[in-house]
């Protein structure tokens with residue numbers, strides 16, 4: 001028997017092909033779908049499927065059956081609520097813009113799924129992420145870009161630990177999305193034509209503010225839009241409706257485009273700026289996770305940094321401060337550096353480390 005691997009199956013094309021590839025490579029493959037959230041109305045979950053509703057489970061089960069591998073559904077709702085949903089709401093209430101996928105990866109897909117997989121005798125877990133695990137000559141593990149730049153999911157994986165990476169396989173990262181779709185068709189997988197999921201899985205209709213209101217019960221109410229000098233420009237609907245860089249939905253007629261440049265939960269103010277105000281060449285981040293090396297050890301480092309999932313990356317110099325946070329000086333100003341989002345540092349094609357923008 002080959003080594004045992006638990007593949008996280010979301011019922012989508014990528015994780016289905018991942019399971020198939022690993023089986024072909026001789027692994028002893030077990031499929032697992034994690035149930036991680038449900039709609040307030042279970043009938044809705046059944047209808048929309050979500051990332052782990054009945055449709056996803058049925059699709060994953062069909063794929064597992066067609067591959068002839070054992071398949072289980074595991075309940076991680078408690079872990080997901082604590083590590084992802086509550087964190088998401090709390091960050092917005094504090095004027096920050098969280099990235100729930102990063103928290104889900106670290107604490108649910110890896111921490112929780114990996115420990116349960118080890119309990120059932122697995123050697124590894126695997127996912128259908130477009131990324132690759134790389135073991136460096138210094139013995140450390142890092143995450144490397146997928147072969148295709150169009151689909152690169154490394155940003156959301158920066159927070160994985162060395163132990164988690166040592167026990168992870170990502171077979172899909174060696175192929176382009178087109179190749180994976182073609183393989184799914186060639187293998188006759190029942191999900192070959194399924195669309196990619198894009199939105200935050202647990203938020204219906206992408207309405208963040210309504211979700212936060214329902215979850216938190218009480219949310220900060222209306223307040224003032226102010227400019228950087230503190231002059232009142234108008235009224236906002238409540239800080240949970242805004243994020244740094246936002247232009248749409250402000251309902252401010254200033255005669256020229258304006259943007260959110262800051263959120264101040266202490267005074268319930270949303271700061272508005274124009275043009276250049278939304279650009280900055282400096283940030284500080286905390287909660288660092290180092291990958292390619294185990295820290296900066298007092299040295300400065302020139303790296304590429306990505307400040308959000310869709311950011312192309314920009315050259316910068318990073319250095320550690322006395323309090324353990326890291327400052328990042330960009331060569332050119334970057335648009336909408338947003339507290340709560342991750343900044344991920346890359347060297348060559350792999351992750352050097354990353355943290356949360358403060």
Ligand SMILES: Nc1ncnc2c1ncn2[C@@H]1O[C@H](COP(=O)(O)OP(=O)(O)OP(=O)(O)O)[C@@H](O)[C@H]1O
Pocket residue numbers: 007008009010011012013014015016032033034035036051052109126127128129196197
């Ligand atoms: N509910 C779940 N249960 C088990 N594994 C999951 C679940 N959701 C996601 N995963 C794993 O995490 C990977 C990335 O998920 P994500 O939703 O970002 O990707 P995706 O591109 O939609 O992948 P897929 O085509 O496999 O759905 C999936 O390929 C899968 O391995």
